[in-house]
Amino acid sequence: MIINHPLLGPRDSAEFTYMGDARLMDRPDPDAPDAAAAFYDYAYLRDNPAGWHRELWFHEAGDRSWLVVTRNTVTHEISAVELASDVARAQGRT
């Protein structure tokens, strides 16, 4: 596969390490009253869709950016590649 890195352009997927569902960025509030239940969901429950999936890739043999890649798990088509830090900021993280 080829991942179109937002900063570096098209790169072979062999340069990346895969981590999985981009929901791992949605770390719950540890101080919320339901924190234990929320963290249980966060740590253990993942969707595994046959189709479009937002997932985390680390450019380990490159610039060490974490990327959010929107990929179709059936066709391997990639529709969007974003810097994870941009996505995190857009979600309100600081």
Place this chain on the structure above:
Amino acid sequence: MKQKSMTQTNRIAGGQVDRSTTLKFSFDGKQYAGHDGDTLASALLANGVRLMGRSFKYHRPRGPLTAGSEEPNALVQLRIGARQEPNTRATTAELFDGLTATSQNRLGSLSFDLLAINDRLSNFLTAGFYYKTFMWPKAFWEKVYEPIIRNAAGLGSLSLHDDPDVYEKGFLHCDLLIIGAGPAGLMAALTAGRSGADVILADEDFRMGGRLNAETFAIGDASGADWAAATVAELTSMPNVRLLPRTTVIGAFDHGIYGAVERISDHLATPAPDKPRQILWRIYTQKTVLAAGAIERPIAFENNDRPGIMTASALRTYANRFGVAVDQRNAIFTNNDDGHRTATDLHAKGVKVTVIDTRTDAPKSQDYEVLAGAQVVNTMGRLGLTFAQVRLQGGSERTIECSALGTSGGWNPNVHMTCHQRGRPTWNADLAAFVPNDLPYGMTVAGAAMGDLSTAGALAGGAKAAQTALGLTTPLPTIPDAEDAPVNITPFWYVAGSNRAWVDQQNDVTVKDVKLSHQEGFRSVEHLKRYTTLGMATDQGKTANMGGLAIMAELAGKTIPEVGTTIFRPPYTPVAIGAFAGRHRGQDFHPKRLTPTHNWAAEQGAVFVEVGNWMRAQWFPRAGETTWRESVDREVMATRGSVGVCDVTTLGKVDVQGADAATFLNKIYCNGFAKLPVGKVRYGLMLREDGIAMDDGTAARLAEDHFVVTTTTANALPVYRHMEFVRQCLVPDMDVQLISTTESWAQYAVAGPNARRVLEKIVDQDISNDAFPFMACADITVCGGLRARLFRISFSGELAYEIAVPTAYGDALIRRIMQAGAEFDITPYGTEALGVMRIEKGHAAGNELNGTTSAQNLGMGRMVSTKKDSIGAVLSRREGLNTDDDLRQVGIKPVDPADKTPAGAHLMAADGPVDAAHDQGYVTSACYSPTLGHHIALAFLKDGVNRIGEQMRLVSPLTGVDVAVEICSAHFVDPEGVRLRG
């Protein structure tokens, strides 16, 4: 069989072999001669050899069915010695002078194979016989059935020597990849090449031109072969076109990536010096034109597998391209007009031909006899065809004497590569064949592969495909005139009433097997494939699958498209494992990382061990030491007695800088770092988000905004990745930067009561206990000004330091330390002594941080701060990880000091039952402690903290361990930590 002399008696005029060269070769020990441009199969046929192998299951005599890479039968062992290569297709093996080939899959000689008895037993060896015959008695499987099957099955054998050749890997980029250099591929390349695009044209054959080399028709004013040669010459002159003959594109992968194997040296006796045998290319392309042609399919009839029976197009190829008439008396069995094309060509070469056409309205000929509405119902000839039995239209039978019989059941467009992304082809009733439908990204298909089976169609289609793929607006090259015959076919798959009619010749699957599979309830085409093994041989059923599908459709009362095809998978043709491995073999299987002291340690005679990719000194044997234990015990005692030095460079190092560095460490470590003063080091435990320990190490605060974090050797990369994840994904605006500096600093542990005295001679600053106490750290200089770092941390439990210098100075520093330490008999120690000393101190390492243990298990539950949030903190507090009787780290010592306490053994109550239900815990690390004089171990034990002093049984039923042990503190040596603070 009539004995022929061995002087190319079947060689006829014409063709593209170079008769001015004579190449000598041998097959099964007999010497033959052929010409440059021959394949092994064409040269053997020229010499009158039709019998080239034995079939997989029944050991039936077999000869080539085809003249190409789709060959199921003519598999031979090529070369001898270390280069011996089994299962090579004689139909593609390029002849070279001195080639040595032997037949395979026989017991005895090729003409008298003892395992041919299987053919007589065929009633018992039908589809699924493995599943039926070898079911009982159960005990027979391992001892009786499997060895027999293993001995009888399979094809060629391996040399069992190391492959002496080099295989290379390479990367290519282009605008347009063209697969196949027949009329469509060449025309596409011409169109694209003239437009200036970067083009790669790959073809599996050693001579580009595809079918043009095997046909007699003209293109424009030239013969097809001459037009191909002229076109190849023009393409060769274009700097933007790369021609890859002898190159098989093996797979279409995601996003326009293709795999291809170029056989650089397979046509030579040995590769030229410094040349690889093969190159595995990874080709990145924007667009692809698939022009892979079509494959003629045979018709199934009784005994249709005798040597001399092949596809009609193969007969034509051998005659037209190689100048070989397989025999002077030929028959053609066809259901379509293309069979007549073969008859016409053979007749023109002076060969006698009879055409048996299944169609009652078969075209007539002035030149040869045509039996319309007739079928071949059986054949004769033990080691090769002698007669064909033909049922005529009226029902009467006639015997035709022939030694070559070509069958033509129509042509299958070669859709293989269009299906590698799970595309499914679609049925074309006019061709009675599947044609491409869903295509991989960026692919267009042209020529016969698309179902354009005429030469004119291929030429026009190739030009158009290149134009479409590249979006060209320039005018197309002139398309020369060429034959444009329509396809005229009446589907006919197998002769009714035949049983031992081969559908898949390589896996010995007959019409009867397909019927049996249907009778036994296998309805899906994928089930048919697996039950009968149809199409599962190395040829992937290129000549077989369609026949099987058609019979299945008929039996199920369905149409062929309703039955569908099985999935085509890469590689297109078999690839040597060596090509996939490339240079990654033996010592080069993966990269090796050498520590800064590697050369020095090698000089000391160190024994090295691979840790991750690192080569670390395991121990340093001295003269007179005969066991590793002697060396390790000495290294431990010398370190604890005076001073030792160990290279710990391989521990991961991450530089953490920025105003928020301390806040960031608070996030990734479960214990607190915000209040760590500058100039101090602290032990840190990292948890995973699920509350389980991930890694441990130290963080040294060199400045308010600068920490150096260490990780375990094995986790250097995962921990760094995790830290970047937290930084970028969870706290994107924190002012913190990370960089891995593992390889930038050479770092050595200097440990033992004399450690300070050694380092005082090297470090420029005051390192007295007051000036530089336990857990101090600082930027320092050594040897009169070289920048360095010093950390007063101890893994061994002794007075110890870790000293770091830029890696380039690592070799110099170890030599200087050894020099400075000489008066104290400084002793280098390896990873074994390091391990012994940390077990003696009860320090957790990888064995304890094994992915199942929590901070509480490790006895560090109270380290998890409740005052701040950190990764893993919330889930580390959940009920299941905080039970009263959970596993705790303890020490183990044997009641009898002579006993061993091996890792992996489990703890049981001294008087209770020994079974999994009563398991109390397990040993994680064990060693002989030279300090204590007996074996010791670290273990996880239920409610361990409250069981100190208890006697238990340590058992491992698998390895026969059963010893009485006593539970004790894990801190075996200096539990108060007096030494390390000294």
